[in-house]
Amino acid sequence: MNLNSKGHVLPSVNNTPGYRKVAETIEGEILKGNLKVGDLLPIESDLAAQLGVNRSTIREGIRALENSGLLRRVEAKRLVIAAPDATMIARANSRAMGLNRVTFQELWELQMELEPFAAQLAAERINEDQSHRLLATIKELEDNLANDEAVIQHDIAFHNLIADATGNRALCLSAAPIGMLLFSATEDLYRNVPRARHRLLEAHRAIAEAIVRHDAPGARGWMAKHIQDFRRGYEAGGLPLDAPISFDARAFG
Amino acid sequence: MNLNSKGHVLPSVNNTPGYRKVAETIEGEILKGNLKVGDLLPIESDLAAQLGVNRSTIREGIRALENSGLLRRVEAKRLVIAAPDATMIARANSRAMGLNRVTFQELWELQMELEPFAAQLAAERINEDQSHRLLATIKELEDNLANDEAVIQHDIAFHNLIADATGNRALCLSAAPIGMLLFSATEDLYRNVPRARHRLLEAHRAIAEAIVRHDAPGARGWMAKHIQDFRRGYEAGGLPLDAPISFDARAFG
DNA sequence: CATTATCCGATTGTCGGACAATGGTCCAGC
DNA sequence: GCTGGACCATTGTCCGACAATCGGATAATG
Numbered sequence: 001m002n003l004n005s006k007g008h009v010l011p012s013v014n015n016t017p018g019y020r021k022v023a024e025t026i027e028g029e030i031l032k033g034n035l036k037v038g039d040l041l042p043i044e045s046d047l048a049a050q051l052g053v054n055r056s057t058i059r060e061g062i063r064a065l066e067n068s069g070l071l072r073r074v075e076a077k078r079l080v081i082a083a084p085d086a087t088m089i090a091r092a093n094s095r096a097m098g099l100n101r102v103t104f105q106e107l108w109e110l111q112m113e114l115e116p117f118a119a120q121l122a123a124e125r126i127n128e129d130q131s132h133r134l135l136a137t138i139k140e141l142e143d144n145l146a147n148d149e150a151v152i153q154h155d156i157a158f159h160n161l162i163a164d165a166t167g168n169r170a171l172c173l174s175a176a177p178i179g180m181l182l183f184s185a186t187e188d189l190y191r192n193v194p195r196a197r198h199r200l201l202e203a204h205r206a207i208a209e210a211i212v213r214h215d216a217p218g219a220r221g222w223m224a225k226h227i228q229d230f231r232r233g234y235e236a237g238g239l240p241l242d243a244p245i246s247f248d249a250r251a252f253g
Numbered sequence: 254m255n256l257n258s259k260g261h262v263l264p265s266v267n268n269t270p271g272y273r274k275v276a277e278t279i280e281g282e283i284l285k286g287n288l289k290v291g292d293l294l295p296i297e298s299d300l301a302a303q304l305g306v307n308r309s310t311i312r313e314g315i316r317a318l319e320n321s322g323l324l325r326r327v328e329a330k331r332l333v334i335a336a337p338d339a340t341m342i343a344r345a346n347s348r349a350m351g352l353n354r355v356t357f358q359e360l361w362e363l364q365m366e367l368e369p370f371a372a373q374l375a376a377e378r379i380n381e382d383q384s385h386r387l388l389a390t391i392k393e394l395e396d397n398l399a400n401d402e403a404v405i406q407h408d409i410a411f412h413n414l415i416a417d418a419t420g421n422r423a424l425c426l427s428a429a430p431i432g433m434l435l436f437s438a439t440e441d442l443y444r445n446v447p448r449a450r451h452r453l454l455e456a457h458r459a460i461a462e463a464i465v466r467h468d469a470p471g472a473r474g475w476m477a478k479h480i481q482d483f484r485r486g487y488e489a490g491g492l493p494l495d496a497p498i499s500f501d502a503r504a505f506g
Numbered sequence: 507c508a509t510t511a512t513c514c515g516a517t518t519g520t521c522g523g524a525c526a527a528t529g530g531t532c533c534a535g536c
Numbered sequence: 537g538c539t540g541g542a543c544c545a546t547t548g549t550c551c552g553a554c555a556a557t558c559g560g561a562t563a564a565t566g
Contacts, residue, residue, distance in 0.1 A: 054521050060316045067317035068345060083352035097423055099336035106423045113370050170350055170359045174427045307550045330517055330558055
């Protein structure tokens with residue numbers, strides 16, 4: 001910390017504000033394992049005393065960490081050290097990609113590489129419980145084919161389930177934001193090309209069945225076909241491939 | 254906002270604290286395009302007046318957004334709306350993966366899928382400038398082969414350059430955190446297996462040359478070989494594949 | 507007139523203190 | 537031993553103040 005008696009930094013060449021140093025200090029303690037996941041964060045007053053700054057400054061530092069998922073509330077009051085949640089990271093990533101005006105083309109290209117791979121791995125490794133949930137999602141889609149919003153939510157969830165089934169959390173984290181962005185951009189698609197939803201259902205069914213019967217090549221093949229088809233549908237729906245993806249604020253609320 | 258005269262929330266069922274609502278409000282304005290990237294964030298006092306809360310509360314909300322990259326300082330004072338920076342996102346992602354105790358195995362599996370793909374795309378699309386930088390990085394490695402820290406930094410930078418050369422920002426964002434984690438975990442490797450660094454140099458040279466001469470299949474092949482070899486080296490170095498990756502706090506400072 | 511030095515206002519960073527709300531704790535009484 | 541209420545700890549919010557500093561306006565200078 002090193003603040004002088006009045007709480008202001010000593011010389012002049014110390015640009016980083018106090019709240020940032022607080023955040024970095026706490027983050028450092030977490031990364032160094034000094035504060036372990038699950039531990040309670042010390043109360044604000046103690047932190048203020050320990051780091052020699054005012055409670056307000058501590059609070060500002062905490063907010064930064066809280067937002068990035070390193071701190072999480074458990075009992076409405078105290079904060080605990082936590083590992084960033086997957087969906088929170090996915091949200092941050094899609095937000096970043098969206099604001100960086102990533103194009104459909106870029107996202108699709110990556111998805112075309114990741115999703116068939118995920119499907120293949122999932123087919124090799126999926127367990128009973130995950131199989132059940134995968135098939136249940138398909139059923140749910142059947143019942144809500146008319147509801148565009150529900151179709152989109154299903155689409156995202158379906159692909160997330162497959163990623164989950166690979167048991168590879170790195171893959172989950174990488175794939176989630178892509179699906180989140182691509183699929184939430186398909187709203188217009190279902191309006192412009194109503195039968196797209198039926199093709200979606202059939203494709204998902206074929207993929208799910210292949211995965212559940214542990215047919216890895218089949219799962220990969222169906223998924224590749226599905227993603228290709230998704231692009232054709234997007235194009236046929238009159239949506240531009242090279243424009244920044246129009247990302248829907250609602251998906252991130 | 255909806256705070257009562259004393260600045261406290263009206264009923265009881267309103268759990269979300271004010272600073273979070275502030276953050277969400279501002280984030281919403283950004284995502285809705287009401288505040289565009291590059292715009293100056295209104296000054297704290299104005300925001301406080303607009304949202305009907307105290308300046309302290311506004312500040313806490315701002316901290317959250319600042320940390321996630323949506324706000325960035327330009328002139329040491331005012332904050333501007335910004336698109337989250339790629340390296341900042343990569344840092345957040347690797348931190349998340351590390352704290353979630355992702356294993357080497359998981360990361361490597363994904364890398365084995367992504368990197369050859371990236372190398373292939375890079376070979377198809379790399380431009381003059383990028384070629385130059387790629388080769389320069391190799392030269393730099395030659396001069397610093399003895400410095401383990403420099404070797405690791407080169408390794409990360411080299412793979413990032415290749416991702417850049419694909420022109421696919423989604424791919425960049427996905428690949429960066431993986432490299433960041435995997436390569437910074439190789440510190441012990443170079444100590445235990447000194448000649449690993451020479452193999453690294455040769456492999457990188459072969460990959461770079463293939464990319465620069467636009468030999469896509471060659472680039473993919475060399476890269477695949479390189480990643481396979483990386484795993485063998487990691488294993489040979491006595492590092493555990495199934496343990497959570499030991500991630501170095503220094504890489505995230 | 508152009509250039510530099512100076513000053514001033516606007517804005518952020520930090521402080522200290524205050525208080526309401528609320529969850530948790532602990533003791534009294536049954 | 538259990539329950540209910542008093543009490544305390546902790547967070548969320550507000551308020552007012554002030555130092556530091558950046559940017560621009562203004563004055564001094566050649």
